[in-house]
Amino acid sequence: xxxxxxxxxxxxxxxxxxxxxxxxxxxxxxxxxxxxxxxxxxxxxxxxxxxxxxxxxxxxxxxxxxxxxxxxxxxxxxxxxxxxxxxxxxxxxxxxxxxxxxxxxxxxxxxxxx
Amino acid sequence: xxxxxxxxxxxxxxxxxxxxxxxxxxxxxxxxxxxxxxxxxxxxxxxxxxxxxxxxxxxxxxxxxxxxxxxxxxxxxxxxxxxxxxxxxxxxxxxxxxxxxxxxxxxxxxxxx
Numbered sequence: 509x510x511x512x513x514x515x516x517x518x519x520x521x522x523x524x525x526x527x528x529x530x531x532x533x534x535x536x537x538x539x540x541x542x543x544x545x546x547x548x549x550x551x552x553x554x555x556x557x558x559x560x561x562x563x564x565x566x567x568x569x570x571x572x573x574x575x576x577x578x579x580x581x582x583x584x585x586x587x588x589x590x591x592x593x594x595x596x597x598x599x600x601x602x603x604x605x606x607x608x609x610x611x612x613x614x615x616x617x618x619x620x621x622x
Numbered sequence: 623x624x625x626x627x628x629x630x631x632x633x634x635x636x637x638x639x640x641x642x643x644x645x646x647x648x649x650x651x652x653x654x655x656x657x658x659x660x661x662x663x664x665x666x667x668x669x670x671x672x673x674x675x676x677x678x679x680x681x682x683x684x685x686x687x688x689x690x691x692x693x694x695x696x697x698x699x700x701x702x703x704x705x706x707x708x709x710x711x712x713x714x715x716x717x718x719x720x721x722x723x724x725x726x727x728x729x730x731x732x733x734x735x
Binding site: 510543550551553556563566609611612613 | 653654656664665666667668671673711715722723724725726727728
């Protein structure tokens with residue numbers, strides 16, 4: 509158990525809908541990362557938050573947004589869902605910016621858009 | 623975004639074989655390099671974080687070396703076991719980035735009993 513909790517584990521929704529994925533980082537970790545793994549693809553970096561502020565942005569679509577709350581949990585909001593958004597979404601946390609410290613991954617949320 | 627390449631893409635070995643794979647990255651402004659192991663149906667787990675040129679790290683039968691001047695890191699597995707079957711990811715970070723961890727596509731290792 510990495511100490512990072514993601515909910516829900518599985519989500520099935522229809523095209524055009526909006527969903528929210530939740531991540532609770534390890535106790536004391538200030539940095540949260542979101543990744544997407546689509547079929548046969550590697551881990552695609554979406555966005556990073558550090559202590560409530562956006563720190564870095566990757567290949568995140570405009571239909572997606574995220575935030576980190578004062579209690580340091582983070583939410584990834586996916587809207588106007590398309591079939592191609594079906595993927596495994598991982599959250600990871602680290603004490604600071606992971607430059608020199610490892611990141612710890614949650615078990616992921618499997619999103620299926622039908 | 624940092625350009626990272628991992629080779630080979632996949633590797634099939636027999637139990638007991640030793641193997642190694644490569645992570646290549648731009649050598650300028652190097653800050654740190656991460657190695658992760660990702661088993662099927664699980665989440666990635668950190669193996670090593672390396673920061674200094676010439677660093678060598680070891681965890682059981684797995685070890686890694688780092689050459690920041692030429693921009694590469696090797697991961698070695700001695701006496702591969704079926705439980706070593708996984709995808710091995712590297713993520714270099716340069717000093718100019720804000721802390722985001724960009725992963726390579728990984729090397730998928732399959733170890734046959």
